[in-house]
Amino acid sequence: MRPLTPDALNPAILNVQYAVRGELAIRAEQLRDKLKDPSxxxxxxxxxxxxxxxxxQKGLDQKPITFFRQVAALTEWPALADLAPGVFPPxxxxxxxxxxxxxxxxxxxxHSQGIPFIRQHVAQFIEERDGFPSDPANIFLTAGASAGVSLLISMLITGPTDGILIPIPQYPLYTATLAQYNGAPIPYYLDEASxxxxxxxxxxxxxxxxVAKGIxxxxxxxxNPGNPTGAxxxxxxxxxxxxxxxxHSIVLLADEVYQANLHHRDTHPFTSFKKVVSKLRSPIPLISFHSTSKGVTGECGRRGGYFECTNISEQVLALIYKMVSVGLCPPVSGQIGVDSMVRxxxxxxxxxxxxxxxxDATHAVLASRTSIMAERLNALPGVSCVNSPGALYLYPQIIIPPKAQEAARKLGKEPDAFYALQLLDKTGICVVPGSGFGQKAGEWHYRLTxxxxxxxxxxxxxxxxxxxFVATYGA
Amino acid sequence: MRPLTPDALNPAILNVQYAVRGELAIRAEQLRDKLKDPSxxxxxxxxxxxxxxxxxQKGLDQKPITFFRQVAALTEWPALADLAPGVFPPxxxxxxxxxxxxxxxxxxxxHSQGIPFIRQHVAQFIEERDGFPSDPANIFLTAGASAGVSLLISMLITGPTDGILIPIPQYPLYTATLAQYNGAPIPYYLDEASxxxxxxxxxxxxxxxxVAKGIxxxxxxxxNPGNPTGAxxxxxxxxxxxxxxxxHSIVLLADEVYQANLHHRDTHPFTSFKKVVSKLRSPIPLISFHSTSKGVTGECGRRGGYFECTNISEQVLALIYKMVSVGLCPPVSGQIGVDSMVRxxxxxxxxxxxxxxxxDATHAVLASRTSIMAERLNALPGVSCVNSPGALYLYPQIIIPPKAQEAARKLGKEPDAFYALQLLDKTGICVVPGSGFGQKAGEWHYRLTxxxxxxxxxxxxxxxxxxxFVATYGA
Known part of the structure; x- marks a missing residue:
């Protein structure tokens, strides 16, 4: 018997990288365990x-919305309505x-595509948001947005000459899934200065x-809003x-999971791509993703989400249906979460x-905290930070002194990973180095929530x- | 703009087949809608x-276990313990x-691998079941067993010369996932006569x-217990x-999701492969799957499950962890369901x-119904049915008269699909034709729950x- 070793596995798996739960996060868990030891x-x-x-998450302060949890509890055990009269609002x-x-x-x-009744409510929510029609037949409920993104990428990618345009910096789900399916990421750079x-x-x-390279x-x-940028x-x-x-006959994958995380609604409103495509009467195939995990809902563990297909033929919809049916159905409590979010x-x-x-309280605290953090970070020597109008993150740029870069390379680390590891070891704060999201060569960042x-x-x-850090390694 | 057509998609997707929610199931939904029309x-x-x-499912009679739903409701809205005193057992x-x-x-x-506290309970459950140690570090909680099976197949298969041995008949998740990842199914036949x-x-x-073919x-x-056979x-x-x-240095994938569905525990007990491998001190890599969806739990919509890895190296475990981390985590309510199942x-x-x-009531009704159905089916001309000792299914063999086979071929249908479609259209009973699970050439079956x-x-x-049917088409 030869033991099962990594080289016997699909090599595409070895290329997958996902920094959000990578080295830093694993080390943070180890430190959390260490803290339990009183010595x-x-x-x-x-x-x-x-x-x-x-x-x-434990230690953070976004409380679940009571309405959500009341609906969830009562659908889990419907007898409660009679057993605890008056406890639940009518x-x-x-x-x-x-x-x-x-x-x-x-x-x-x-239903594998999601409960039809709930898909109707999603369609109504989209119609009210955009002012254009939405059809429940084009909506698929999912276990969070990630499950939908991964499915669509698996269907679009045939091999290494198929590519997907990915923003840099990006949420690493995209490059991870492309690596898994042997597709080519085609990076395009977002402009930090603006x-x-x-x-x-x-x-x-x-x-x-x-195209010139044959991809x-x-x-x-x-x-949109951006992750990690908040733009x-x-x-x-x-x-x-x-x-x-x-x-260019390109499918648009619109990740709009932060659509409810807007810190300045008046100056920086959210417009969905569904609305833009409808207004222009464009024929482009569009898949728009949303989730219960973000916004003021913040119900990540529930694994609820949906995607809406626009300009996707019946034949392709039938193929998507077939693929989701192999996984049977999205979690029903996640589907109920979607219903509470859209209604x-x-x-x-x-x-x-x-x-x-x-x-209101959640919106206010996120907006104020984001501004305070961006302002204070910006005031530091060697740090510049765009004050993001949306999402849950900041993505400050840090100048890493040459001596620190050298120290990092000696340990086989990227300089920003070196910075982030030291930050974790000295303060207990776990962030993700910019190398996990992508950045221009020679620039360094980190993402923090x-x-x-x-x-x-x-x-x-x-x-x-x-x-x-600057005092130790020089400016 | 060229529209998105199936030929622009990954061709592997086109080869995926999943009959359990295929043509018959889609037609059943249409008929259900039709019934709503009073005319x-x-x-x-x-x-x-x-x-x-x-x-x-609606119309069926397996009630949820009250304990499960009480725990679920109270974890959804913990304030209920105080707001409804005395309603929940202590x-x-x-x-x-x-x-x-x-x-x-x-x-x-x-935690992406599943809540550590719950994995401890899974390990205890396995130890008590088998009498051999189990380590929570080797256990991954999943969104039902399917998610775990699909992940493992995606990791094991590199391309068309990698194969997986699949029983015929089989639950079509296996061939569907192999088709998706371009792997080769290697069929082996179960023996109906015994x-x-x-x-x-x-x-x-x-x-x-x-091996002779280069696979x-x-x-x-x-x-085990079998699906669709119940053996x-x-x-x-x-x-x-x-x-x-x-x-042969082969990884064993043990699908044991029906381990609690035993109709004759005394004569037909369940033994896990984990126990056998432990007893033999075998070094074979073993992945064992279990789920909250079956047994007397029957909580399919919750999407709860786990797999246990035996003789899998730290390196490979780290790769599995990386892959599950891209999907963030299994649904927490499914994880709590696993906890209730194992405790x-x-x-x-x-x-x-x-x-x-x-x-007890659920076990009894499933056992008695299975026996009655097997006996009555067996008594029909041209039908033979193994009285299955486990799982939730029967898989009767039916002789399809030559005239019916001819009629089926004219419609481009497999004879058993033709039979099942007529059964649905005439009685409203939706079953899955044997061609969806596999059978010997020239034999015809269907699976019913x-x-x-x-x-x-x-x-x-x-x-x-x-x-x-026999009267119409001759014996």
Missing amino acids: NTLPFDKVISSNIGNPQ DVVARAKELIQEIGSIGAYS GWSTSVESIESAVQEA KPKALVII LLDESTQERLVKLCEE PPKAGDPSYDLWKQET CLCPGVEEYVNKLEQFHLD | NTLPFDKVISSNIGNPQ DVVARAKELIQEIGSIGAYS GWSTSVESIESAVQEA KPKALVII LLDESTQERLVKLCEE PPKAGDPSYDLWKQET CLCPGVEEYVNKLEQFHLD
């Missing part, structure tokens, strides 16, 4: 996970009853370069991007006031660490 | 989904409290044939299968009596249909 000598008393947009009781009537039991497999804006010209030249660009990934696209750029897809309480409903109060309470103390730690 | 002229008043092992309150203390919020992403037994010799010759057998799939392996056959894997109430606990009563209440009326319909 530990670590220079901090808690590990703060700023590596992942996980708003309800709109929650009605909602749960209606859902159970449609679904039967939360313990049954649903607030991480998307340049249609740079995408156009990335297309040309890819066929099959899809364009746009993350928001304006509608005229979106129109030009749609035209570009039209010209929140309305003014006048018994649950409305609490819902409004909870969601804006989810940690006690922002003053938190930024003080970041500051003190950075100043010590 | 319909269909010859039945309900569609009965016997195509899929979905015990809590052991449920304690269990939910303990889980929430570990997890934090059900709305947070968990109750769908597994022949080590037939696997050995399948290995030889594959490398990387893994052996065993489904159970005896320990001596299991020992010989382990030796075969040892000899049911014990004698003396407040919830025990109800749990015992509910699970033993989940439908009103077994007498149900079997009467099957009988009447079959007799009419």
Whole structure:
């Protein structure tokens, strides 16, 4: 018997990289365990996970929305409505009853594409958001947005000459999934100097370069609001991007999971690509992703999400259906989460006031924390930080002194990974180095979430660490 | 702009087939919609989904276990313990409290491999079941067993010269996933005449044939108890299968999701492959799958499951971890479902009596229904049916008269699909034709679940249909 070794496995697997839960996150878990030992000598008393947009994680302060959890509890055990009279608001009781009537039991497999009744509500939500029609037949409920993205990439990529245009920096799900399916990432660079804006010209030249190398660009990934950048696209750029897809027959994959995370709605509103494509009556195939994990919902563990297909033929829809049917169905509690997200309480409903109060508070704290952190980081020597108008992150650029770069290389680390590891070891704060998201050669960044309470103390730690780092390695 | 057409997609996708939710199931949904129209002229008043092992589906009668749903509801909205005092039994309150203390919020992403606390309980469950040690570090919680199977196949298969030994008949997840990853199915035939037994010799010759064709057998799939057959392996056959894997350096993929569905525990007990491998001290790499979807739990929509790795190196475990981390984490409510499955109430606990009563009733009804259905089917002319000792299915063989075969071919259908379509159209009963699971050339079967209440009326319909069919097409 030969043991199973990595070289016997699909080599594509070895190429997959996913920094958000990579070396730093694994080390953070080890340190968290170490802290439990009362004789530990670590220079901090808690590990703060700023590596992942996980708003309800222990130690962070985004509370679940009560309405969500009431609906969830009552669909889990419908008898509660009678056993605990008066405990659930009447709109929650009605909602749960209606859902159970449609679904039967939360313990049954649903329609593989998602419960039709819930898909109707998703379509209504999209219509109200955009002012254009949406068809439940074009909507697939998923286990979070990631499951949908991974499925679509697996269907689009045939081999190494098929490519997908990926923003740099990007959320590494895209490169990880492309590596798994042997596709070619075609990078295009976002412009930090103009607030991480998307340049249609740079995408156009990335297309040309890819084609010249014999790589066929099959899809364009746009993350809006951006991850890790938090940038928001304006509608005229979106129109030009749609035209570009039209010209090159490219599928648009619109990752819009942060659409509800807007810090300045008046100056930086969100416009969906579905709306732009509908307005232009463009024929481009568009897949738009949304999720229960982000926004003020923050229900990551529930694994709820959906994608909407626009300009996708019946034949291709049937193939997508076939592929999701092999996995049977998305988690029903995630589907119910999607329903609660797209059908929140309305003014006048018994649950409305609490819902409004909870969601307003979350929006306000994220906006204020993001501004404070960006401002304080910007004031540091060798650090510049775009104050992002959306999403949950900041992506500061740091100048890493040559001596520190040298020290990093000696350890076989990227300089930004070296910085992030030291930050973790000295402060307990876990961030993700920019090399996990991509950056221009010779530049260094890290991504941190804006989810940690006690922002003053938190930024003080970041500051003190950075100043010590510069003092140790020179400017 | 060229529209997106199937020929622009990964051709492997086109080859994927999954009959359990295929043509028959889609047609059943259409008929269900038609029934809603009061002026319909269909010859039945309900569609009965016997195509899929979905015990809590509308119209079927497997009730959820109260303990499961109480724990689920209380972890969704922990405030309920105080808001509805006395409604939850004290052991449920304690269990939910303990889980929430570990997890934090059900709305947070968990450890990608699954909540460590729950993996400890899975390991304890396995130790108690087998009498051999189990390590939580070797256990991965998953979104149902399918997600784990698909992941492992994607890691094992590099291309068309990598093969996996698949039983015929099989659950089509295996061939579907192999098609998706361009791997070669290496079929081996189960023996219907001896109750769908597994022949080590037939696997050995399948290995030889594959190797002769230049195909490398990387893994052996065993489904025990069988799907669709319901057959159970005896320990001596299991020992010989382990030796075969040892000899050929083959990974054993043990699909054991029906381990709790045993109709005659005394004569047909379940032995896990983990136990056999441990007892033999065999070095073979073994992955064992389990799920919350089957057994008396039947919580399919929850998407809970796990796989245990035995004799898998740290390096390979790290690669599996990396791959699951890209998908972030399995649904937390599914993970809590796994916890309830592996830690049911014990004698003396407040919830025990109800749990015992509910699970005993489910076991009894499944066993009796399976026997009645097998006996009645067996009595029909041209039908023979193994009375399966496990799982949720029967897989009767039907003789299809030459005239019916001819009629089927004219419609471009397999004869068994033709039979199943007529059965659906005339009775509203939806089964899956044997061609979806595999069968010897010239033989015809269908799979039906033993989940439908009103077994007498149900079997009467099957009988009447079959007799009419034979009368129409000759014997």
